[in-house]
Amino acid sequence: MSTVAFAVIAILTLAAALAAATLQKLMHAALSFAVMFVGISAFFFLLGAEFVGLVQIFVYIGAVAVLIVFTILLTRDDTGKVRSFNWGGVIVAIAVFAGLVWAIAKTKSLPLTPSQIEPITVQRIGELLMTNYVWPLQCVGVLLTAALIGALILVMEEKS
Amino acid sequence: MTLPILLVISSGLFCIGLLAALSRRHAIFILIGIEMMLAAANLNFIAFWRFGPQPAQPTGMMVAIFAIAIAAAEAAVGLAMVIVVYRHFRSTNVDQLDRLKG
Numbered sequence: 079m080s081t082v083a084f085a086v087i088a089i090l091t092l093a094a095a096l097a098a099a100t101l102q103k104l105m106h107a108a109l110s111f112a113v114m115f116v117g118i119s120a121f122f123f124l125l126g127a128e129f130v131g132l133v134q135i136f137v138y139i140g141a142v143a144v145l146i147v148f149t150i151l152l153t154r155d156d157t158g159k160v161r162s163f164n165w166g167g168v169i170v171a172i173a174v175f176a177g178l179v180w181a182i183a184k185t186k187s188l189p190l191t192p193s194q195i196e197p198i199t200v201q202r203i204g205e206l207l208m209t210n211y212v213w214p215l216q217c218v219g220v221l222l223t224a225a226l227i228g229a230l231i232l233v234m235e236e237k238s
Numbered sequence: 239m240t241l242p243i244l245l246v247i248s249s250g251l252f253c254i255g256l257l258a259a260l261s262r263r264h265a266i267f268i269l270i271g272i273e274m275m276l277a278a279a280n281l282n283f284i285a286f287w288r289f290g291p292q293p294a295q296p297t298g299m300m301v302a303i304f305a306i307a308i309a310a311a312e313a314a315v316g317l318a319m320v321i322v323v324y325r326h327f328r329s330t331n332v333d334q335l336d337r338l339k340g
Contacts, residue, residue, distance in 0.1 A: 099258035125288045149317045153324040167261025171253045178249035195293040225311035229318035
């Protein structure tokens with residue numbers, strides 16, 4: 079696996095995430111959010127989980143990013159530009175990051191090389207979804223239906 | 239590419255998401271931050287699956303697929319709530335949603 083590609087993807091992903099978190103304009107932040115998900119999908123491709131990477135691109139860039147852009151356009155907030163930024167959040171985030179990095183550095187037995195595997199085919203994933211994971215699959219189906227109905231009921235105009 | 243570097247990258251993503259969720263005032267930024275944290279968790283699942291002792295069993299991949307589906311449902315309902323809040327308050331600034339404050 080190419081180290082250069084890995085470094086480029088890592089820098090791209092983290093920079094896009096930082097831009098999505100800190101940019102002042104909402105639309106720019108939403109576009110950086112999409113770029114960040116391209117980077118995460120590239121990580122999945124590098125790690126040999128091609129199907130998950132494709133699902134990530136379809137779901138996040140195809141659906142969630144478009145949904146966020148639609149919501150931004152529907153909720154133009156003109157009531158005074160609020161520029162307040164809570165610096166307490168920065169301190170908490172840096173503290174959590176330091177704690178996580180400390181825990182990773184302290185752990186001795188992390189494997190350094192990936193084990194050799196056969197590529198996982200989509201057929202295999204489909205078979206597993208229909209056998210071992212059939213109950214979670216049904217539950218996710220019910221959850222998605224409930225989310226669809228709930229979102230529709232939430233945004234329905236109330237008849238007076 | 240080693241497991242500790244991947245873990246540091248995903249903790250960095252998680253903390254940037256935490257930063258967005260904690261310090262921004264706009265409701266959509268909070269949702270973006272939550273999605274970022276979920277994506278970092280997915281990256282961890284995939285990394286541990288790939289570097290783990292039994293990569294022939296795609297358990298980590300399955301968990302990541304289900305997590306993506308649940309995150310999509312959460313984003314849909316959350317954005318619908320943002321639209322409802324905007325209709326009621328004409329604002330998406332979460333600091334102004336203090337009607338339950340005593």
